[in-house]
Amino acid sequence: MSKHIVVVGTSLGGLNALTILLAGLPRDFPAPIAIAQHRTRDADSSLAELLQRQSALPVVEADDKTPIEAGRVYLAPPDYHLLVGAEELSLSTEAPVSHARPSIDVLFDSAASSFGTGVIAVILTGASEDGAQGAAVVKRRGGRVIVQDPNEAESAIMPLAVVNRKLADAVLPLRAIPLELQQIARR
């Protein structure tokens, strides 16, 4: 069981950003990665396939109660919230939070309560402020928050919401984030 978990939130521009992020992670990356990317509720499963092409790590859309394993990438399915438990992922069809399902806040908040100081939250490009509240919980529970540099983000709203609330431990260009993740996760 990994003591770390990486949780990632993004919306507009997320496909490109996630592709670059995952492409930078090696096959032996030592922590699990859970991603909430906003998309339309009837999106098909092609996002996992697209990301898989550039990723050395296996990328799957999460089923309910999927065991959490290091070195695997779990995507929130469209129209479900993705929640992190101590050992497995849970899904929920509760109402959208800030118009989003999956909600980044829900993902981050659940990860904070299950992994505490082991959480590495990553906020990438996005056109809403979803994730800022969740990032605050991650910080309160001793986790770390990494934000894509708003100046290079396709949409700066989501990264800025976190930076402006002074929740970011590091603000980095996208291409530098994989290395940062490895350094923290290998500690």
Added chain:
Amino acid sequence: MIDTASELEAVHVKLFLESLFLRYGYDFRGYAYPSIRRRILRLVMLEEVTGIPELQARVLKEPACLERVLHSLTIHVTAMFRDPEFFEQVRAKVVPVLRTYPFVRIWVAGCASGEEVYSLAILLHEEDLYQRCRMYGTDISESVVQKAKAGIFPLAAMKDYTSNYIRAGGKEDFSKYYTASGGGATFRPWLRDNVVFAQHNLVTDGSPNEFTLIFCRNVMIYFTGDLQARVHTLLYSSLVRLGVLALGRRESLRFTPHEHEYEGIDSKQRLFKKVG
């Protein structure tokens, strides 16, 4: 490492659920932690209390608070023809199975306010099967069962539902199934001629009957793996041989006790036939 605040929170959640069970007999102890925690924390906000211990003290003292707690702890979010591709596959792959039976009993377990029951009734009507079906719509919450019986859904949702219906292979003008008045769409009463709505708790109650088709979609996602296993056994024993079990789009039979006694009919849409 888990921080102290999270550790304490987990203890308070556990105590809260235990006290609900000891005082009132409502058993949420088998609910998956991440989502039940979320809902309890939301209750803390709604009740404007300082934390879970104060919420616990209140619900123990005030039975009136219990109603609100029960309502908040269970999920009632549903939609008509949710996942249109699923209903399309029901039409294509399950309807032919149902046709082989002179009489069909169907259970929609965890039906919330009944949208899925009405959707299925419409589908069966269009396939000329409704007359030989008897449907059971059950939910843990008495208040949502009453809503299901009324069959009135928000008019504002009809645009979405109509689009779902069409994508699910609907054959008619969707608006012929309801009348609009005020902000509500009242579904035709004949749609529930062959429907029984009743309160039923999947966690504590036994099987209500034997069924040819069971829908239990996005209900067990709120349970732990252990509780899921128990409910799967209940569903399995409630299905006739060659009967069909329908789960939610992201629910799997993996690691459940009867995994090997089902065969996939459409694995993408999570439709399974009982073969063992």
